[in-house]
Amino acid sequence: xxxxxxxxxxxxxxxxxxDVRGLATRPPQPGPGQFAKRPLPPxxxxxxxxxxxxxxxxxxxxxxxxxxxxxxxALLQSxxxxxxxxxxxxxxxxxxxxxxQGYASPREVRVAIEKLxxxxxxxxxxxxxxxxxxxxxxxxxxxxxxxxxxxIVRPQSTEDVVKIVKIAIECRxxxxxxxxxxxxxxxxxxxxxxxxxxxxxxxxKILEINETDSDLVCQSxxxxxxxNQTLKEKGIPLFFPLDPGPGATIGGMVGxxxxxxNAVRYGTAKxxxxxxxxxxxxxxxxxxxxxxxxxxxxxxxxxxxxIGAEGTLGIVTxxxxxxxxxxxxxxxxxxxxxxxxxxxxxxxxxxxxxxxHIQCVELLDDKMMSAINQAGLVSRxxxxxxxxxxxxxxxxxxxxxxxxxxxxxxxxxxxxxxxxASTDKEADELWMNRKYALMSTMGAFPGMxxxxxxxxxxxxxxxxxxxxxxxxxxxxxxxxxxxxxxGDGNFHALILFKDNDDRELAKVDDAVHRLVRRALxxxxxxxxxxxxxxxxxxxxxxxxxxxxxxxMKSIKKAVDPLNxxxxxxxxxxxxxxxxxx
Ligand SMILES: Cc1cc2nc3c(=O)[nH]c(=O)nc-3n(C[C@H](O)[C@H](O)[C@H](O)COP(=O)(O)OP(=O)(O)OC[C@H]3O[C@@H](n4cnc5c(N)ncnc54)[C@H](O)[C@@H]3O)c2cc1C
Numbered sequence: 001x002x003x004x005x006x007x008x009x010x011x012x013x014x015x016x017x018x019d020v021r022g023l024a025t026r027p028p029q030p031g032p033g034q035f036a037k038r039p040l041p042p043x044x045x046x047x048x049x050x051x052x053x054x055x056x057x058x059x060x061x062x063x064x065x066x067x068x069x070x071x072x073x074a075l076l077q078s079x080x081x082x083x084x085x086x087x088x089x090x091x092x093x094x095x096x097x098x099x100x101q102g103y104a105s106p107r108e109v110r111v112a113i114e115k116l117x118x119x120x121x122x123x124x125x126x127x128x129x130x131x132x133x134x135x136x137x138x139x140x141x142x143x144x145x146x147x148x149x150x151x152i153v154r155p156q157s158t159e160d161v162v163k164i165v166k167i168a169i170e171c172r173x174x175x176x177x178x179x180x181x182x183x184x185x186x187x188x189x190x191x192x193x194x195x196x197x198x199x200x201x202x203x204x205k206i207l208e209i210n211e212t213d214s215d216l217v218c219q220s221x222x223x224x225x226x227x228n229q230t231l232k233e234k235g236i237p238l239f240f241p242l243d244p245g246p247g248a249t250i251g252g253m254v255g256x257x258x259x260x261x262n263a264v265r266y267g268t269a270k271x272x273x274x275x276x277x278x279x280x281x282x283x284x285x286x287x288x289x290x291x292x293x294x295x296x297x298x299x300x301x302x303x304x305x306x307i308g309a310e311g312t313l314g315i316v317t318x319x320x321x322x323x324x325x326x327x328x329x330x331x332x333x334x335x336x337x338x339x340x341x342x343x344x345x346x347x348x349x350x351x352x353x354x355x356x357h358i359q360c361v362e363l364l365d366d367k368m369m370s371a372i373n374q375a376g377l378v379s380r381x382x383x384x385x386x387x388x389x390x391x392x393x394x395x396x397x398x399x400x401x402x403x404x405x406x407x408x409x410x411x412x413x414x415x416x417x418x419x420x421a422s423t424d425k426e427a428d429e430l431w432m433n434r435k436y437a438l439m440s441t442m443g444a445f446p447g448m449x450x451x452x453x454x455x456x457x458x459x460x461x462x463x464x465x466x467x468x469x470x471x472x473x474x475x476x477x478x479x480x481x482x483x484x485x486x487g488d489g490n491f492h493a494l495i496l497f498k499d500n501d502d503r504e505l506a507k508v509d510d511a512v513h514r515l516v517r518r519a520l521x522x523x524x525x526x527x528x529x530x531x532x533x534x535x536x537x538x539x540x541x542x543x544x545x546x547x548x549x550x551x552m553k554s555i556k557k558a559v560d561p562l563n564x565x566x567x568x569x570x571x572x573x574x575x576x577x578x579x580x581x
Contacts, residue, residue: 133197137188
């Protein structure tokens with residue numbers, strides 16, 4: 001028979017209530033063979049002495065019943081507060097500012113600073129002055145992202161650098177070497193999670209001059225200009241021919257794999273001008289890459305590993321430099337109706353029998369010549385047109401013969417004016433104007449900022465590159481000047497823009513990207529001499545191919561597995577996150 005569900009439920013509920021009531025009221029009956037249980041004794045009366053947490057609360061330094069003096073109470077209370085603050089700070093550090101890529105947390109950064117202070121107690125050897133940290137972590141010549149460093153340390157010796165590296169390893173602190181600070185692609189900018197800036201200014205001594213062997217040993221903070229000035233003052237007819245920016249140091253020059261105006265005759269940092277380097281590796285070990293002998297076939301060239309490594313594989317503390325004989329030079333200037341004619345003339349000159357007498361050949365476009373005049377750094381203004389500056393070397397008869405050849409070649413290519421500086425002073429002034437082209441450009445347009453680019457192509461492609469770039473920059477509405485080590489196919493566009501104008505800065509960035517892509521399309525490179533830093537790392541795969549970039553990254557991982565040496569520079573990001581490798 002069918003029973004309505006509501007009735008079934010009410011019957012079930014009634015029988016359940018009966019069972020529960022029965023359980024509550026009836027004691028369990030012993031079964032057959034079982035004994036009845038004895039009733040439990042009554043519970044003991046509550047004790048008057050509290051225990052555990054209650055005892056703690058009763059006698060804690062916050063309770064009225066605290067048995068000690070007010071001094072003990074204050075001492076205990078402040079100890080508890082101090083421990084609480086430390087624990088809370090650590091918690092906030094770890095939760096709100098998690099360690100990035102295994103680097104020191106803010107608390108560990110503070111520990112590292114304390115360790116550095118203890119290791120370098122002398123005044124000013126360790127600085128955390130915020131203005132200095134900002135200054136050392138960024139550059140007026142770079143527009144790439146930068147962060148201030150956490151601390152600056154000033155070593156005096158290789159042993160000091162080892163101490164710094166060991167503290168950096170212990171605290172997982174990235175290290176950035178800062179030398180002449182003339183690099184242009186954000187090379188020495190600070191790391192956002194915290195970084196130790198190693199300022200090499202105190203390591204600028206010349207240690208040995210071996211005149212008969214034409215070499216010199218120095219600390220890496222020595223400036224190339226000071227080395228040449230010292231040789232001159234000592235009457236030693238030798239010089240170090242790499243000549244990058246004024247103020248650059250040997251360590252920085254190794255770092256960027258620099259060159260300069262002399263490269264057409266002497267080659268770049270990647271030639272054998274650095275015979276031996278003393279390097280503190282990222283694990284704190286000190287190595288020498290070679291001995292002082294002129295040449296060596298002992299294994300592959302570990303010196304070269306550090307040239308152009310931008311401080312990512314270790315810290316160079318000393319270097320043995322090869323020196324070249326100092327030859328008499330004469331400076332000449334030739335002016336042309338356009339850049340193509342100027343570059344064609346250069347190729348003919350370099351390929352002539354007197355090509356070896358050309359120490360430098362520099363191109364300055366008409367806008368650069370006008371900027372030099374406007375900046376007011378010259379005693380008499382130059383005619384404004386595309387210009388080549390030559391430095392010719394050799395003894396008197398050789399210079400005379402070379403000059404005759406050059407003069408006839410430049411005339412053939414339409415030069416209206418070819419003249420020598422009449423005095424040494426004039427020659428120095430002429431050359432100074434070339435060296436200070438950046439300052440002249442900025443001096444001619446006060447209040448504006450300047451982005452300096454650097455690309456290099458096979459020399460025969462240079463006219464096309466310069467022509468298209470000038471046109472592009474003009475169409476984009478920029479004021480710009482051009483200067484180049486034309487004998488190597490290397491040129492710089494100096495693009496001016498208004499200060500504090502982010503939109504214009506973004507337009508310059510785009511123009512630089514277009515210029516680099518144009519150079520790559522002409523079988524060139526994204527950087528002829530300034531290096532990669534932050535600014536050019538995105539072009540490396542396109543230029544070198546994935547295999548080559550992976551090889552570079554594998555070397556970095558093997559030498560610096562903790563990625564402590566200048567992270568975020570040189571190697572293209574895997575995940576667009578700075579510092580990754
Ligand atoms: C006006 C001007 C003109 C320039 N002209 C040229 C030119 O003609 N040719 C040219 O090549 N460059 C030129 N430059 C760029 C610059 O001068 C070079 O890149 C130079 O080699 C940088 O040397 P630095 O001592 O200033 O190095 P920094 O700028 O201090 O450092 C450069 C890089 O090297 C690393 N580094 C520095 N010291 C060490 C060390 N001891 N061990 C390991 N790594 C280290 C740094 O961490 C950084 O990554 C010019 C710059 C300016 C401002």
